[in-house]
Amino acid sequence: MTPIISKLPQTGTTIFTVMSALANEVGAINLSQGFPDFDTPPRLVELVNTAMKNGHNQYAPMPGVMALREQIAQKTERLYGAVYNPETEITITAGGTQAIFTAITAVVNPNDEVIIFEPAFDCYAPAIKLAGGIVKSLELSPPDYRIPWDMVRRLINNKTRMIILNTPHNPTATILQQEDIDELSAIVKNQDILILSDEVYEHLIYDGETHHGMARYPELQKRSFIVASFGKPFHATGWKVGYCMAPAFLMQEFRKVHQFLVFSVNAPIQYAIAEYLKDENTYLSLPDFFQQKRDHFRKGLEQTRFELLPCAGTYFQSVTFNNITDEKDSDFALRLTKEFRVAAIPTSVFYTQGTDHHVLRFCFAKKQETLDKAVDRLIKL
Numbered sequence: 505m506t507p508i509i510s511k512l513p514q515t516g517t518t519i520f521t522v523m524s525a526l527a528n529e530v531g532a533i534n535l536s537q538g539f540p541d542f543d544t545p546p547r548l549v550e551l552v553n554t555a556m557k558n559g560h561n562q563y564a565p566m567p568g569v570m571a572l573r574e575q576i577a578q579k580t581e582r583l584y585g586a587v588y589n590p591e592t593e594i595t596i597t598a599g600g601t602q603a604i605f606t607a608i609t610a611v612v613n614p615n616d617e618v619i620i621f622e623p624a625f626d627c628y629a630p631a632i633k634l635a636g637g638i639v640k641s642l643e644l645s646p647p648d649y650r651i652p653w654d655m656v657r658r659l660i661n662n663k664t665r666m667i668i669l670n671t672p673h674n675p676t677a678t679i680l681q682q683e684d685i686d687e688l689s690a691i692v693k694n695q696d697i698l699i700l701s702d703e704v705y706e707h708l709i710y711d712g713e714t715h716h717g718m719a720r721y722p723e724l725q726k727r728s729f730i731v732a733s734f735g736k737p738f739h740a741t742g743w744k745v746g747y748c749m750a751p752a753f754l755m756q757e758f759r760k761v762h763q764f765l766v767f768s769v770n771a772p773i774q775y776a777i778a779e780y781l782k783d784e785n786t787y788l789s790l791p792d793f794f795q796q797k798r799d800h801f802r803k804g805l806e807q808t809r810f811e812l813l814p815c816a817g818t819y820f821q822s823v824t825f826n827n828i829t830d831e832k833d834s835d836f837a838l839r840l841t842k843e844f845r846v847a848a849i850p851t852s853v854f855y856t857q858g859t860d861h862h863v864l865r866f867c868f869a870k871k872q873e874t875l876d877k878a879v880d881r882l883i884k885l
Contacts, residue, residue: 519853527847533878535866536847542871544740551776564771566763568596572778586719592752598766599744600704600733605631607700607729610757612637616665623854625674646861647813649676653687666698672705672817675851675865679816680716704733707790709817801868804879819869826862833860844881
């Protein structure tokens with residue numbers, strides 16, 4: 505047979521799969537991949553069961569169950585003052601990653617340039633490349649990982665099609681501030697540049713900080729795909745249900761791709777989430793719930809030789825290990841898993857050039873006893 509010419513020749517198995525598999529192999533506590541080890545809310549599980557018993561087991565409408573889209577529209581208007589038409593501007597997706605891939609595929613053409621900020625979630629660049637686009641990456645550095653807006657301005661040209669943002673940011677746990685919004689607004693004003701805003705951790709922001717999502721700012725909203733997820737806030741990452749919001753002219757193109765990518769998404773879960781969202785406390789209580797875990801985990805890590813980086817959002821805590829070893833972060837992560845049986849993610853994998861700041865990322869969306877057990881092992885370093 506003719507050899508396959510790979511469209512992603514440099515791409516291997518994701519680090520999340522690698523580290524989770526190793527953790528399982530050696531019996532390590534898995535703080536690498538971002539999923540909870542506690543149960544999905546029982547009421548939500550009951551609602552899914554009820555939806556199944558009520559016969560919602562066939563194809564959902566291609567854009568998603570209307571009741572769920574209406575709840576999303578109401579939630580978005582209540583939180584951010586933004587109005588989205590559930591008929592034409594909201595689509596339910598098979599998780600956030602599918603929404604990101606669909607948005608990029610819908611509007612990025614060959615040789616279009618897309619700006620991303622690294623460390624970047626690992627699905628952005630491959631999707632751009634598969635669409636024939638050109639990745640323009642800017643590196644962010646610890647401890648604050650602030651966006652260098654002066655460098656962004658230098659990258660902008662007539663080929664710039666899109667800027668991809670992620671707030672709260674995975675893996676750095678930083679969030680956009682008002683000054684970032686001001687800079688972004690000034691840069692895209694009078695420019696034909698779209699924004700893809702990955703906001704799957706929108707409800708996981710701590711210390712009373714504000715979520716500066718694109719829906720909050722009309723001038724940014726009108727050019728933005730906003731991606732969100734139900735897996736993160738409702739402790740059900742395996743359900744793979746999310747959504748995308750965008751102005752009708754963008755959503756029209758989004759759905760052209762969506763219908764041939766997945767067509768529609770798990771029907772009973774959509775009906776269940778639509779009912780669950782009627783109680784706003786299901787998501788308004790999340791910051792306190794996860795901040796307690798963050799604070800408990802950080803207090804434990806303070807007893808170790810790691811240096812803690814700030815954590816303003818997400819359910820990830822990053823640390824530096826300069827006081828422990830000169831090893832590469834990838835080598836140290838492997839040794840940490842095998843010898844101390846705690847799995848973490850080395851953040852160099854989120855940089856195109858493999859930039860190594862000696863930073864590891866831990867997931868604290870775990871039971872307290874899991875976090876305590878991990879800290880007990882890390883103290884021995």
